[in-house]
Each structure stands twice: as structure tokens, then as C-alpha cells.
Amino acid sequence: MSDDSQLPFAMAVHSPARQPSLLQGFPTRANDAGGPPLASINPVARVLVESSLPHLDRPFDYGVPAEFADSASAGVRVKVRFSGQELNGYVLERAESSEAGHTLNPLLKVVSPLSVLTPALLELASSVAARYAGTLSDVLRTAIPPRVARLEKALLSGESLFEGPVESIMSARVSSTAGQSAWASYTNGAPYLQHLAAGGAPRAVLTAVQGFGIAGWPQLVASAVAAVRSSGRGAVVVVPDYRDLDRMEAALRCVLPDTDLARLTADDGQTPRYRSYLRLLSGEAKVAFGTRSAAYAPVQDLGLVVCWDDGDDLHIDQRAPYAHTREILLLRSEQESSACLMAAHSRSTELQRLVEVGWAVPVEAPRTVVRAKTPRVLNTADSFEQEWDPLARIARLPGAAWRAAKEGLERGPVLVQVARAGYAPSLVCEDCREPARCNNCQGPLAIAGQSALPQCRWCSAPAPEWRCRTCGGGRLRRGAAGVLRTAEELGRAFPGKAVVTSSGDQVKATVPDAGALVVATVGAEPVVSGGYAAALLLDGDSLLRRENLRAGEDTVRRWFNAAALVRPASEGGLVVITADDTTATGALLRWDAAGYASRELALRQELQLPPAVRIASVTGQRADVVHFTESLAKGIQLRTAGPAPVSLSPVAQRGPGSRAATQESDPEVRTLFFIPYAHAAEATRAMRAVKAASAAKRTSGPVQLRLDGVDVL
Secondary structure, three states: OOOOOOOOHHHHHOOOOOOOOOEOOOOOEOOOOOOOEEOOOOOEEEEEEOOOOHHHOOOEEEEOEHHHOOOOOOOOEEEEEEOOEEEEEEEEEEEOOEOOOOOOOEOOEEOOOOOOOOHHHHHHHHHHHHHOOOOHHHHHHHHOOOOOHHHHHHHHOOOOOOOOOHHHHHOOOOOOHHHHHHHHOOEOHHHHHHHHHOOOOOEEEEEOOOOOOOOOHHHHHHHHHHHHHHOOOEEEEEOOOHHHHHHHHHHHHOOOOHHHEEEEOHHHOHHHHHHHHHHHHHOOOOEEEEOHHHHHOOOOOEEEEEEEOOOOHHHEOOOOOOOEHHHHHHHHHHHHOOEEEEEEOOOOHHHHHHHHOOOOEEEEOOHHHHHHHOOEEEEOOOHHHHHHOOOOOOOOOOHHHHHHHHHHHOOOOEEEEEOOOOOEOEEEEOOOOOEOEOOOOOOEEEEOOOOOOOEEOOOOOEOOOOOOOOOOOOOEEEEEOOHHHHHHHHHHHOOOOEEEEEEOOEOOOEOOOOOEEEEEEOOOOOEOOOOEOEEEEOOHHHHHOOOOOOHHHHHHHHHHHHHOOEOOHHHOOEEEEOOOOOHHHHHHHHOOHHHHHHHHHHHHHHHOOOOOOEEEEEEEEHHHHHHHHHHHHOOOOOEEEEEEEOOOOOOOOOOOOOHHHHHHHOOEEEEEEEEOHHHHHHHHHHHHHHHHHHHHHOOOOOOEEEEOOOOOO
């Protein structure tokens, strides 16, 4: 972990400076006009008001009326009057006196006597807010689910919130020996499980080999959870999406009783999510598993935190402060001295850094196990294949890929991974090959179906009489084929075979283990219980050529995730990749995710790019970004880049005063700050202070501040 991984609690929660105490003896009434009598013991409540305004990110003191003396305890929800409004908040602590320097307003209401904000959660949320230069209120908005009153009443009355059948409550399943044997096939695997079961807190980075069937990654994670439960401790498991969540739940139910488990995901709805939260809060359940927000689950006596596939963008909260699940769990592991398991089929450069600095131990399969459990990988761009098929480099479905699909369909389903959704997501001019742009807004044109008209992907305007602005041509051709077009072409190439698509809002979690072509976009590949017979990884070059620092790393991750769904080579499993011969394709050919991550990290360290350093981006109007940069420079000097326009795309001329015209005359810009880890705590603290001061004094407009964003380079 870096030096900035945690910030002292007082610095994250309390205001930077307090005046000397003016009210050593707290008044017996809340205001001069005569208010309700106050509690005789600790009559001051320090309340965090729910507000995303950065200058309000500190506790405010309120008087505790006598009627709330017992119910207004630390961690409960309350209502207070703030600036003429009734706002929600949380009581952080009770105190004997206030340093506010004036008579305090009383609490208006205790929403519920149930303490939903535990001390451990408050400390974690404060650390997350400090690390990402955000507000504590924004973090708690994600961490604590919305209230459901009837569930709280049931819990306070002593009722069980478990809704499963009676037989699930009475029967506890025993741990599977298959999971323990699967761990034993990995280097450092068996010792890691033994350390967990003995009550230790080992930290590991697991590179899982197989992604389907009984020996897949869900069983490995479930066995680790069962081991930590055998020591009497709890666990938190976080996965990217509902498909992984369903598989994780099935694996956990095979090794633990249902009463031990609590599923936390917003997709299940408000009531089920809050029920699970309260079961964990009360200690009725000991294992939390879910998506992003489950990282904050109030598990008692935490012994293990697990994150699956940390490179997935779904682990990043899209609301301020844009925290990443991996970093939350790393902070929590340090805070609660728990074991940590970061697992994936590939390895991110962030995890490789943890391995190289010695913070975590790698758990990897030896080469003999890799050869036994992985499919054969073939690249159509290598010299041997080029000699047999000279057109393989330009063909969308080279001969080797066609043969692999044909032979694979005789044994089972065949996966076809494509880069884009839709039918023809990009069009170009037939004559000059320039990208086809909308005449209204300059957005890219696309075709939704075989007989559909060209249509703008930005403003949805049709373009039946499009003309190229470069050469004047009027004919269009596909610049890329989407999943629907690919499925259409494969259906004609393999008549009589079923074609299944999985993309967009029609993502399938599983498909039957029968001969069919499964065409899926990257990240939307369904799982087959017995594994795919073959996989075709198309559009590899377009994935690698994206203008993003992490294009290669992300492409390798997606390739490994898809290839892990294919049967071993001993059972005829074959993966065909259609991409140029690069270091990324070499990593898949050798099945060496760790080697690729090590090389990428070395390059980033040489160039001083993330994750060798931390990065902060400030986005907004130019004057506001410049003001933020100049204010920050007064406190700390950092290497910067910018300000530069966020988008270089041309914007169509609009009428005077329109929003588009305003954006064109004053476009958003972005400045990047590169932060050495040794100065990260100081830098984030300074950024929070500058943002709070600007908001309080209104010296400039708002800016978006993001730490460690993966899409800014």
C-alpha cells in the first residue's frame, strides 16, 4: 500500500481548525427564545449533514433535546435545520460541550434509533473520501442503502430478517474438498488457505486459470471464504456485475449455510438490499457478497476481503468521488487487519505493483497446470499462418478461424468475440475512406440493420442523401461490423447452426452446452457449464489501437476472460485470435498475464505514468480550471499537463445563445496532475482544501476533480 492509503480520522472528518471553546458549560436550553430542555449527559451532537458541497464536509454541532437523550446515539439518522432547510444527517458523536461559539439549534428528529453508521464504516468512509479528495457525505450515500422503516422495526423488535426456507436455516453445508484441491494446484495456494483457516491475515493476488465448470474461479473464492469462516470471522466479496454475482452466490451456497450469506446489490431493489445490510449490521449474516457498494458492508469481525476482476470498469463508481472497489477493499484490509484476496484471470498493473513491492504474494498456476487446463491459442497473423493464408491479415474471418468454428461446432458451442455492438456502428466513404459524419452535428453515422437508413449516433438524425465533405462521394461502406452484422454473416456461413447474440441490453449470463455460434461483445460473453469448444477473438487490432493508456492492458484482460471459458486443449479447446503479432497477443499465446503486467508496469515506471504515480484530473471551464491550478500551486508543486480541451471534435454552428454555441466559445478543458506516492496524502489534502475554499467563497465556478481516473490518458 502507498503512504497515502489512509488519512488520520480527525483530519478527514473535523474542520481544519476550531476556535477555543466558548461554551465550556453547555446551556440548559437550546436557544435564547426558550427551546426544549436538553439532555443532561452529552447534550451536544456532532452531525454530518447530507450535502455534497465540499465546504460543508465537516460536522456541525446541534443540541440534543431531552426526549432524544437515549435515541440520538452515534451512527443514527437524524433531521436537522440547516440554513433554513430540513436536511438529513448522521450523528457522528455526542459531546459534553461545543466550540461553536453560539447557542445551538436542537435536533429536529431522530429518524430511527438504529445505528446504521458504525465506527468502522465511518473510519473507512473517511479514508476513502481523503484518498479521492471527495466529501464524506458522497461516500456514505453509496455505503449506506436507503432506509426501509418496516425492516428496521422488525430488527428492533428482535425478529429475524432471514427469508429463506426453514430447511436452509437448519442445515449448514460443509466445505467442498474439491475447492481445497483446486487451491492446492496453485503455487502458494494451499498455504494461503491454511493461513486463513488458522485466523491469519495473508494478502494474495490470484491469477485464476479456468473460468467455467466446477473448478472455476467462483469455487476458488468460495473455498477461501469457507476457510475464513471456519476461523469464526466474516468476509466481503465484490464482483463486477450480476452475471458474476449469480455464479458467486451459487458457489457460496455450496459451502456455507444460507443464513451466513447476505447479497448486496442495487439491482435487487431497495428492500432486499436494506434487509441484507441490516442482517450484516446485526451479525445475523457473516458473509457479504455483491457489486460495488458491497465493499462497505458492515460485516462484524471481518477476516477477508475479496475483489474479482479489478480491471473491470464496473468497479468504478460513476458518482463523486469516483472510488474504485479495489482501493476501498485495500483500505479496509489495512484498517481492520483482515486478509485480502485480489483475483482475476489476468493481472492489472495496480496488482502487479502490490506484488513487486511485497505487499501481496502471487498465487499462480505452474506451467504444468496451465498446459493441462487451458486451450491451445492460435494467432492468424503469425508467419506460419500467413504463409498458408496470405489474406488472413485483412480477412475478418481468416481460414484458420473458419476451420476452428466448423470443427468446434461438431463438439459444442463456439464463442465469437467482437469489439462493437449494433449492426454497422461506423461508416466510411466508399471512395476516400474518410469517416462518415452527420451534416447536423458532425457525429458518426451508423446503420442499425440490413435495410435501415444511415443514422447519426449522436443526434439520431437520418442521412438518406449523405455526401462526403472530403471528396463529394455519396456511397457508404462499413468501417466496422457490429455484433448483429457478424451474427448475420456467420449464419450464412454456417447454415443450419443456431446463432445466439449477447450484447448491449440483451446480455445473456449462460447458454446451453450445445452446438451453436455465440456472438458476444467484449465483456458480455455467456458462460457454458462444460466450456466452449472453441473461441474466435475478432477485432483485436481495433481494441489495441484505441487511444488510451490502458488499451493493451484492457484488451489482454478481455482476451483472457474469454479464453478462460474454453475447454482445455486436451479436450480439443482452441482459441483463435485475429490481431497483429504484438506483446499483447504474445501474452495470450504464452498464457502469461503476469509477465505482460510486469512489462507494462516497468514501462509506466520509466515514463512516470499510472500506476507508478497517482493522477488527478480537473475538468471545467478554462477560467475555473486555471484558478484551481493556481490555488493548488500555493500549497504544493506537482508535475502538470494542460489545460487542454476535453474534446477535439468539431461542433456544428448553432444559433446565438444556444448551448452548443456557448460550449464552442468556451469549451471544457482539463488539467492533469501527476502525484508521487510520497506526496499523495499532502496533495489530496490540498486539493480538498482548494475545492472547499472555492465553493465557500464562490471565487470560481465548480470543477470536476477525479483521482486515478482510468479514461483520462
